[in-house]
Amino acid sequence: MTERVTMPSFSAKQMLNKVPEITLYFWIIKVLCTTVGETAADFLNVNLNLGLTGTSLITGVLLIIVLLFQFKATRYIPRTYWLAVTLVSVFGTLVTDNLSDKGLALESSTLIFGVLLALTFLAWYVSEKTLSIHSIFTRKREAFYWIAILFTFALGTATGDLVSEGLGVGYLNTGILVAVIIAVTATLWKLRMNSILSFWIIYILTRPLGASIGDLLSQPPKYGGLGLGPTITSFIFLGGILAIVTYLSITKRDVIAAASVEHVDESKERGGLWQTAVAFALFLIAGGVGYHVRHATLEGDLLAATATPIPQSNVAASSSPAALLPLSPLGDLSTFRTITQDTFDRLSKGDQSGATTRIGDLEYEWDNAQSRLKPRDKAAWTTIDGKIDTVLRELRAVHPDMTREKSALEALLAVLN
Numbered sequence: 001m002t003e004r005v006t007m008p009s010f011s012a013k014q015m016l017n018k019v020p021e022i023t024l025y026f027w028i029i030k031v032l033c034t035t036v037g038e039t040a041a042d043f044l045n046v047n048l049n050l051g052l053t054g055t056s057l058i059t060g061v062l063l064i065i066v067l068l069f070q071f072k073a074t075r076y077i078p079r080t081y082w083l084a085v086t087l088v089s090v091f092g093t094l095v096t097d098n099l100s101d102k103g104l105a106l107e108s109s110t111l112i113f114g115v116l117l118a119l120t121f122l123a124w125y126v127s128e129k130t131l132s133i134h135s136i137f138t139r140k141r142e143a144f145y146w147i148a149i150l151f152t153f154a155l156g157t158a159t160g161d162l163v164s165e166g167l168g169v170g171y172l173n174t175g176i177l178v179a180v181i182i183a184v185t186a187t188l189w190k191l192r193m194n195s196i197l198s199f200w201i202i203y204i205l206t207r208p209l210g211a212s213i214g215d216l217l218s219q220p221p222k223y224g225g226l227g228l229g230p231t232i233t234s235f236i237f238l239g240g241i242l243a244i245v246t247y248l249s250i251t252k253r254d255v256i257a258a259a260s261v262e263h264v265d266e267s268k269e270r271g272g273l274w275q276t277a278v279a280f281a282l283f284l285i286a287g288g289v290g291y292h293v294r295h296a297t298l299e300g301d302l303l304a305a306t307a308t309p310i311p312q313s314n315v316a317a318s319s320s321p322a323a324l325l326p327l328s329p330l331g332d333l334s335t336f337r338t339i340t341q342d343t344f345d346r347l348s349k350g351d352q353s354g355a356t357t358r359i360g361d362l363e364y365e366w367d368n369a370q371s372r373l374k375p376r377d378k379a380a381w382t383t384i385d386g387k388i389d390t391v392l393r394e395l396r397a398v399h400p401d402m403t404r405e406k407s408a409l410e411a412l413l414a415v416l417n
Contacts, residue, residue, distance in 0.1 A: 019145065025248060033089045033241060037210070041090050063088060085149070095157075096109055109154075109162075113155035113158055124148065133199065157207060159204075163177070164211075164212070165371065167294045169294070174212055175215075182202050186198070219364065329377035330376050341413065342358055343355045347395075355395060387415050
């Protein structure tokens with residue numbers, strides 16, 4: 001069946017379509033923006049030592065300014081649009097991180113942002129009778145569009161962190177899982193799945209995919225990464241975004257051809273409601289079963305660990321003072337004490353580079369242990385996690401201060417002991 005094109009009459013509130021056509025370039029830039037959102041947030045928060053609150057305020061103000069230019073424009077401008085997406089990516093990541101830092105469980109964040117996104121789509125559809133991104137030519141539709149984009153990034157961050165960190169699946173495995181779901185969705189779209197539904201599913205899932213790619217590039221090689229670090233990774237991806245956006249600005253390859261055209265393909269778009277219901281049910285069932293199984297496994301591991309006593313012969317044979325310390329509510333923290341002490345010793349010898357490298361081991365080991373430690377005692381875990389965040393900010397600061405670094409390490413050693 002041929003595509004039916006509706007040419008609405010222009011009014012003062014109508015303009016050319018304000019978003020790009022969905023091409024391969026779109027998805028490449030989207031993933032790049034997502035990765036930058038993850039690494040740039042870490043760079044501002046940790047390396048520049050702005051903290052979550054300071055980073056959120058700065059990126060929030062920048063986002064508002066760029067969105068003002070985006071809304072003021074009467075057509076799609078690649079540099080403005082993608083700068084807004086990049087900032088939304090950073091800000092959406094920070095929204096979830098701030099809530100987690102305040103003690104909100106990732107399960108709750110996922111549920112909250114899922115509901116908010118669903119309500120946004122509902123209000124958008126009731127008001128405009130479409131969720132198509134091919135018809136963003138009024139201020140109202142553009143407002144709905146950007147609100148939905150923000151919630152997709154926040155939801156993607158919460159869901160990705162829940163699976164990779166909260167359930168201990170890991171970033172690499174999470175990335176593989178997400179990539180498979182994206183591939184299945186794209187295949188179903190080729191088989192005439194509703195294009196609007198498939199677009200928004202993939203849009204949400206590219207957030208945890210981009211985070212996994214960023215993690216793979218920035219982590220040290222001994223942990224399966226390429227060792228580029230968050231700073232270099234951010235600059236590489238920002239360069240990629242700039243190059244592609246410049247190309248698109250010149251060639252106009254992603255500009256929707258007709259002005260203010262609403263594409264309606266009857267053969268492809270029919271059945272959107274029941275397909276959405278089926279997709280929602282499948283995600284809910286698969287996610288619920290997966291969460292239950294993984295959570296049960298973690299609880300089993302926790303019970304096994306707490307039920308296994310430490311052999312007294314091992315304790316008596318050890319001459320290390322750390323081995324004679326009582327176990328914390330989180331269990332054996334000797335690995336983290338060893339890394340922290342080693343970092344302190346290197347710093348005391350004037351080896352700033354070695355100390356900064358070594359503290360990366362603490363970050364990796366702590367994140368990797370989150371799923372089994374946090375359920376034991378959330379308050380104790382949160383306290384140590386906050387001290388580790390302070391240590392990371394001090395040692396990775398652009399202009400580190402040795403006195404502050406040592407003070408942060410001593411405070412961390414105190415809680416670990």
